[in-house]
Amino acid sequence: xxxxxxxxxxxxxxxxxxxxxxxxxxxxxxxxxxxxxxxxxxxxxxxxxxxxxxxxxxxxxxxxxxxxxxxxxxxxxxxxxxxxxxxxxxxxxxxxxxxxxxxxxxxxxxxxxxxxxxxxxxxxxxxxxxxxxxxxxxxxxxxxxxxxxxxxxxxxxxxxxxxxxxxxxxxxxxxxxxxxxxxxxxxxxxxxxxxxxxxxxxxxxxxxxxxxxxxxxxxxxxxxx
Amino acid sequence: xxxxxxxxxxxxxxxxxxxxxxxxxxxxxxxxxxxxxxxxxxxxxxxxxxxxxxxxxxxxxxxxxxxxxxxxxxxxxxxxxxxxxxxxxxxxxxxxxxxxxxxxxxxxxxxxxxxxxxxxxxxxxxxxxxxxxxxxxxxxxxxxxxxxxxxxxxxxxxxxxxxxxxxxxxxxxxxxxxxxxxxxxxxxxxxxxxxxxxxxxxxxxxxxxxxxxxxxxxxxxxxxxxxxxxxxxxxxxxxxxxxxxxxxxxxxxxxxxxxxxxxxxxxxxxxxxxxxxxxxxxxxxxxxxxxxxxxxxxxxxxxxxxxxxxx
Numbered sequence: 117x118x119x120x121x122x123x124x125x126x127x128x129x130x131x132x133x134x135x136x137x138x139x140x141x142x143x144x145x146x147x148x149x150x151x152x153x154x155x156x157x158x159x160x161x162x163x164x165x166x167x168x169x170x171x172x173x174x175x176x177x178x179x180x181x182x183x184x185x186x187x188x189x190x191x192x193x194x195x196x197x198x199x200x201x202x203x204x205x206x207x208x209x210x211x212x213x214x215x216x217x218x219x220x221x222x223x224x225x226x227x228x229x230x231x232x233x234x235x236x237x238x239x240x241x242x243x244x245x246x247x248x249x250x251x252x253x254x255x256x257x258x259x260x261x262x263x264x265x266x267x268x269x270x271x272x273x274x275x276x277x278x279x280x281x282x283x284x285x286x287x288x289x290x291x292x293x294x295x296x297x298x299x300x301x302x303x304x305x306x307x308x309x310x311x312x313x314x315x316x317x318x319x320x321x322x323x324x325x326x327x328x329x330x331x332x333x334x335x336x337x338x339x340x341x
Numbered sequence: 342x343x344x345x346x347x348x349x350x351x352x353x354x355x356x357x358x359x360x361x362x363x364x365x366x367x368x369x370x371x372x373x374x375x376x377x378x379x380x381x382x383x384x385x386x387x388x389x390x391x392x393x394x395x396x397x398x399x400x401x402x403x404x405x406x407x408x409x410x411x412x413x414x415x416x417x418x419x420x421x422x423x424x425x426x427x428x429x430x431x432x433x434x435x436x437x438x439x440x441x442x443x444x445x446x447x448x449x450x451x452x453x454x455x456x457x458x459x460x461x462x463x464x465x466x467x468x469x470x471x472x473x474x475x476x477x478x479x480x481x482x483x484x485x486x487x488x489x490x491x492x493x494x495x496x497x498x499x500x501x502x503x504x505x506x507x508x509x510x511x512x513x514x515x516x517x518x519x520x521x522x523x524x525x526x527x528x529x530x531x532x533x534x535x536x537x538x539x540x541x542x543x544x545x546x547x548x549x550x551x552x553x554x555x556x557x558x559x560x561x562x563x564x565x566x567x568x569x570x571x572x573x574x575x576x577x578x579x580x581x582x583x584x585x586x587x588x589x590x591x592x593x594x595x596x597x598x599x600x601x602x603x604x605x606x607x608x609x610x611x612x613x614x615x616x617x618x619x620x621x622x623x624x625x626x627x628x629x630x631x632x633x634x635x636x637x638x639x640x641x642x643x644x645x646x647x648x649x650x651x652x
Binding site for chain 2: 164166185186187188189190191196198202204205206207211215216218219220264268
């Protein structure tokens with residue numbers, strides 16, 4: 117579904133990704149593990165087209181999407197929940213969820229269907245729907261960001277460090293949601309980043325480890341390369 | 342105090358009405374400047390030139406309409422037409438040819454570029470309309486005067502300035518607030534203002550939003566100018582004095598604040614007209630005294646919020 121081929125990215129003149137290659141198969145669940153500063157966020161931003169590549173290619177659904185502008189990538193069925201939630205604080209939770217699909221200009225019935233699916237999957241969002249996003253707790257915000265990614269992410273969702281800063285109880289709830297993702301949205305591939313490898317291994321099929329901008333291990337669950 | 346009011350009541354009333362009328366115009370310009378800065382993050386020094394060109398264009402179109410024998414009410418349409426024309430032509434031209442190249446650059450560079458544009462437009466305006474005063478006051482005489490009661494006095498004031506201008510400003514304020522909160526395009530603009538990258542990741546084409554916002558802001562500045570035309574004769578330099586006043590309004594209100602800009606425009610408009618009436622030597626400094634006093638106490642502006650760290 118998503119593929120990076122030898123992707124190189126510089127930020128402010130310094131190389132941050134140095135030839136990253138990885139594959140997210142359709143409906144697959146992949147973790148990208150690495151320390152702070154290893155290049156996890158940059159990898160996801162490169163996938164979303166938010167950064168210029170110095171080299172390499174990005175493939176979406178098998179087709180070269182390297183030159184597809186960032187704002188067209190959600191249209192290809194990719195949802196993205198950035199680090200730090202990045203919700204629009206002055207909007208309600210519902211408006212945050214609806215924004216990406218309204219921008220796509222989807223028909224009303226399809227929008228309603230997707231919202232319903234997200235509310236069924238994350239029932240807490242239905243209760244929060246009319247709250248302003250600025251007033252949410254960190255954990256609630258992460259849930260909304262996940263829901264928002266699922267609204268457009270019909271083929272893949274990219275979650276950047278969703279467990280970062282979550283209280284233990286909320287982290288458990290979030291992990292439970294991720295476990296249920298495959299059952300509720302079987303076609304949606306999941307790419308999730310994390311610094312702690314233990315946290316994700318039960319939730320994914322395969323793991324990539326990134327170190328200093330390079331993929332250090334490319335493993336099937338737990339087994340060293 | 343009582344004696345003073347009795348002697349100067351009518352004068353004070355007149356100053357307040359003057360203040361309200363000029364606040365309406367300052368608001369139109371400041372709100373566009375604010376909107377453009379909020380979305381594009383470029384402080385557009387040439388915003389005042391759009392005001393000036395809007396004003397001159399309104400005079401030309403209005404005079405043409407009058408010489409073509411069109412009825413008086415057409416003069417009001419001429420003002421509107423001029424504003425739309427200037428905004429729709431110059432807005433996209435400036436955004437596409439110039440601003441697009443400096444997004445994300447150092448603020449100093451952006452300021453220099455828009456300042457250069459301001460100089461160019463100022464000269465272009467002299468080239469087209471010359472340096473002799475131009476005036477077109479049909480709308481003011483068309484609308485006549487209205488008696489405004491003030492304490493024991495009754496002040497006759499022209500309807501155009503004391504009714505139409507504030508009404509347009511209020512409609513702009515309310516319309517803009519509704520547009521931003523209730524329509525998808527409005528929410529898209531707010532999303533880009535809040536977080537450009539997150540908005541892009543939601544499928545929003547930020548560049549299109551920039552173009553739209555700048556064109557709209559240019560139209561508001563030109564409308565401010567067009568509406569000012571019937572109340573004063575146009576001379577070179579109106580662009581500069583307008584931009585300086587609207588900078589004062591925007592800084593005092595806090596960047597990105599629309600409702601705040603309206604209140605601040607009133608404060609500064611009235612402050613200035615009271616000064617003109619009672620202490621003319623202070624006219625020029627009063628807006629800045631208000632600005633400095635506010636910024637000393639609240640550096641983020643009266644209504645501004647301290648920006649949260651993003652990373």
